[in-house]
Amino acid sequence: MSSTTPPPTRRRLILGVLIFAQLLIWLDGTILSTAFETLSDPVRGLGATPGQLQWATGAYTLAFAGLMFTGGALGDRFGHRNTLLAGMALFGIASAIAAYATTPGQLIAGRAVMGIGAALLVPATMAVVSWTFEPAERPAAFGRLSSFAGVGLAAGPILAGALLARFWWGSVFLVNVPVVVLGLGFIARYVPNSRSPQVRRLDPAGMLLSTAGLGFLTYGLIRAGQDASFAQPRVWGWTAAGIVLIAAFVVTELRIAHPSFDPRLMAQRRFAAGNITLMMVFLAMTAGSFYLAFYLQGARQYSAFDASLLALPGALGVVVGSPVAVRLAGRTSVRLVSSVSLTVAALAMGSLALFDTATPIAWYSAVMLVQGTSIGMVIAPVTGAVLGSLSPERSGAGSAVNSTLRQTGSVLGIAAGGTITSIVYQRSIDGSLTGLPDAVRRQAHVSAELARHVAAATHDTRLADAADAAFLHAMHVGALWTAGFALIGAAVLAVGFRPDRRTGPVKEEARPRLTTSSPRS
CATH class of the missing domain: 1.20.1250.20 (MFS general substrate transporter like domains)
Structure with missing residues (x-):
């Protein structure tokens, strides 16, 4: 000592x-x-x-x-x-x-x-x-x-x-x-x-460029949901500005000696693939969390406490899946265990496209358990392999890249999930609002929650039913998009973690560092 x-x-x-x-x-x-x-x-x-x-x-x-x-x-x-x-x-x-x-x-x-x-x-x-x-x-x-x-x-x-x-x-x-x-x-x-x-050293240029770039990109995506269209100049203008600033951030970080985010690390195939996979996992998780809360408490009318209990299997699945995956990956490989697990998670996410207000709630809990366990079997071994692939002197920089990309995935996920749900809902509900007073139509067009509130105040059961139907359609589309995000992550992992033909599997892939990182850490 x-x-x-x-x-x-x-x-x-x-x-x-x-x-x-x-x-x-x-x-x-x-x-x-x-x-x-x-x-x-x-x-x-x-x-x-x-x-x-x-x-x-x-x-x-x-x-x-x-x-x-x-x-x-x-x-x-x-x-x-x-x-x-x-x-x-x-x-x-x-x-x-x-x-x-x-x-x-x-x-x-x-x-x-x-x-x-x-x-x-x-x-x-x-x-x-x-x-x-x-x-x-x-x-x-x-x-x-x-x-x-x-x-x-x-x-x-x-x-x-x-x-x-x-x-x-x-x-x-x-x-x-x-x-x-x-x-x-x-x-x-x-x-x-x-x-x-x-x-x-502080990196004010990097901080400003990264925060502004991600903020502009997020604003553009959220604005698209509010306008129910990506064609508006204020949507693609903000989005394009965000992409330009993020590109400028990468160029700036490449030119300084001690960057806060070192893009050079992404030249390593496994490091890049693992971090992109984790970013897509967090993107998919946060995108799904946006509409699931409204499905349980809005469309299904569960109380907040009952809805929280229904989310428990997913959280417990993450806790159980993480150590199991680390042991399995030690016997086989991170590539096999985590790419298969993420594919299973994607199927679980996509299965919500089959749910409606009459689906037995036990099926929901079962899907959350499978999804949570599968995600736990991705995050822990992939994080360990990513950070374990770096030399000790570069582990700090690698950890910063890993944390930044996770949070980036979360930001883009909440923007994408909410925007997809909003656009599909607004386009689906429009046909049911014909003939209603302007004030009612404006509120009901914004969200299913406001539509249900107006319907309750005016005793209009048809409007409430239309809002539920439009929301469920939006959730179904969102579930398919979310599954697609997860499948992209699985594909990147399968390709990026493939063994090198000349040297065979690397040590870090076969024996990942034990980590039980949380999806929100």
Whole structure:
């Protein structure tokens, strides 16, 4: 044990504090989607449109992805405990802002600030673990840290459902505040203020270009859903601007000595294929999460708590599938286990195109279990193979690329899922709105949730039935698109992880590093 390494009891205590702090991130990754139906209700919530709900999710992930490297660099300069404290405090303040928002815009702003807090928290946590534990102990420490992500993944929807059953929608954000208060005390008392002797340089150009590029691209996609068309100049104009800025970001990162996102790593076939696969997995997962919440609570009329229980098999499947996949991949290969698993996940996602309001709900839970288990059998071994394929001195840069592409997939997924659902719904409902008053037609055209609200107020059962039918058609189309995203990931993995003909399978593919990364980590 080195002179700077804390004694064993202190190390375990520090790890426990970090796990407690990370609960904020893990819970928040799944807690919001449970509240979608309530937030869209003009009486019980904010009357948020699908586009506003997309931004409530996307603003958090966009800030998280764009500022994560900056958060790590600030920790190197000012100490990782100080960065942890700042991130926790910011997350708590932003949670209170989101909880008491009176407009969708205020909610979106609060969520964006929460993303900034998360961008400070996550890299500081990883750094503290590295400084607290000896090299031989770090894999086990990271394994324990990430294993609790499954707990947060499973507990998030259930906690949200229980809160929504008793309190107003803001309680799903306000619950973060006591966690923050306790976390601040624990961090200040037990976590050392370690800092790196080699301070990373800030990359303001990269931060601005990547965040703006991804933001413009996301805005264009969400705008398409609001306009029900990709042909409008404000849609393709913003989308094109986003693509140009992302290209400029890549060029900029190639030209600087210490980039926040090193594109050169993508020249390695397995590293590139694995990260693209993970990006497509996260894209498919978040795209599906958008319409599934409305299917259960809107079309099927389940309460938020009951809907959260129905999501539990999927979360448990991820937890169970991860260690099983790592063992299987050790006996065979990551390519075989994960490409087959992702294909099965795609079939499960696509099977939702056969569901309607009369489908036995047990079938839904079964599909979620298969989908969750299959996804768990992709994320853990692929992440281990990707990071294990790099030399130790490049592992930090590789981890930054891996985390950034995951978050990028999440941002694009919520934009794509919401936009596809909105476009198909609006085109499907139009024929049923003929002859209705203008005010009714305008509201019913926005979303199925507003259509049901208007139908209840006017006692128009035909409008409610039309809204359900239009939404189900939109969900079916969205399910097929989501399955397609997952199949693209499976194909990329199968091709990119193929054995080299001259050297045979590489060690990292046959023996992936044990990791139980959560879909939201």
